[in-house]
Amino acid sequence: MELSWVQSLVDNQVQESLYLEFKRGDALSPQNNSKTEMIKDVTALAHASGGHLVYGIEEEPVNDIPAAVRLRPVTDKKLNKDWVTKVITDNTSPSLTDFEVFEFPVDGGRVLVIKVEEASTAHQNLLDYRYHQRVNTVSRCMADFQIRDLMSRRSSPSCEVRVRLERITINRDNHVYRLRVELLNTGMVSMEKWWISIDVPKECLAGLTYPQSELRTHPRFGKVVREVDKGGFDFIRFSWGDPFFDGDRYILHPGQSLDFGSNNDSLHTQAPLPPIVVEFNHRIFRSLVHRAPELQWTLYTNHGQPVSSSVPFEQWCNF
Structure with a gap:
């Protein structure tokens, strides 16, 4: 993955989708509520079909539809690739490991992209003890039958x-x-x-x-x-x-x-x-x-x- 991919999201005013979520850089912080939200969004992507969570992009309405309009990077130097990886793996059960974090320096800070693969089972957010799944552009709590269906991925053929x-x-x-x-x-x-x-x-x-x-x-x-x-x-x-x-x-x-x-x-x-x-x-x-x-x-x-x-x-x- 290259920084040019991130820039193209802004240049083309791309909208969020089932596979793509944008966050401003200041949405990422060491506070627990920020960690909870990140794990919710990452596991929600994994429980759907995978995708990308991008920290460092700001949205505004374009023709009344929210779209990426500018870079708004992460400024705290402690919030880097290693920190994101540790937060996700330490606060999911079973530990979510099938993801990759990319870090791109830009003017004023950095953009962090979390590329998430489709999960083979359900992963609980240990900060709020919930399970989430992405539906269209929203991360929603999962019903019992959805969690059971996800857990059966390991026992069902693909x-x-x-x-x-x-x-x-x-x-x-x-x-x-x-x-x-x-x-x-x-x-x-x-x-x-x-x-x-x-x-x-x-x-x-x-x-x-x-x-x-x-x-x-x-x-x-x-x-x-x-x-x-x-x-x-x-x-x-x-x-x-x-x-x-x-x-x-x-x-x-x-x-x-x-x-x-x-x-x-x-x-x-x-x-x-x-x-x-x-x-x-x-x-x-x-x-x-x-x-x-x-x-x-x-x-x-x-x-x-x-x-x-x-x-x-x-x-x-x-x-």
Whole structure:
């Protein structure tokens, strides 16, 4: 992080948000009420989605909306990076450590920026014994169910899904890609009893046939495959999971990833699965472009809510 980022907040008259909080420099002091407020704001960011707490920026209404207008730095030399770090870690339970403090000298003092990561559990403010969470631009006390939900982050799986096409061959008349689906366990517990499905428009899977509505293991792919109808358009649904159809276990531990569709498919240790090959030509593109189908996927995890997303047509069909 650079001082230029802080200056840009003022130059562009940036407004506070779910991820951004501004404080004048004199809001930071050795007094307990100042410490309480700082810990409230830091933990509130952590209990939401993370963000930045900036000490040294003054706000004023711009078109009737508060926005950053000038630097108003911290002047007390004792209130530095080390002091802020100690106050936060000493006055939170469990101790909040997933943050970083940046200190920038400016005319008249310094600007302190606290960059806070999303928390994996709930952290109590030991100066007022409360839990806070940021909602829009306000730090609010948390209800019991919100605290319980935060505390379950350590026992619930968290996974990042990446879907992309990898070029095999491209010429003027035909594009052929390998579809790759990567799962990365970003949580703190192992993922087991999970299942992911992705729907691909049938037109793109040239030369392949599937029995109507039959759930089975396709001899070419070795994956569970079926045909689905979405508003009159046919998709092929490919699915993988733990345990797999043959009873094999594919547990994904924290920090581990699985890449379906790579040359060395990491799901199966004995024999890589043949990739899902997506093919485009002018005829296929014309049949798809008017309805612009997305590549839709859904991930189901044990003790977690299903997560769904999609890849927009213009990102995956670039013929």
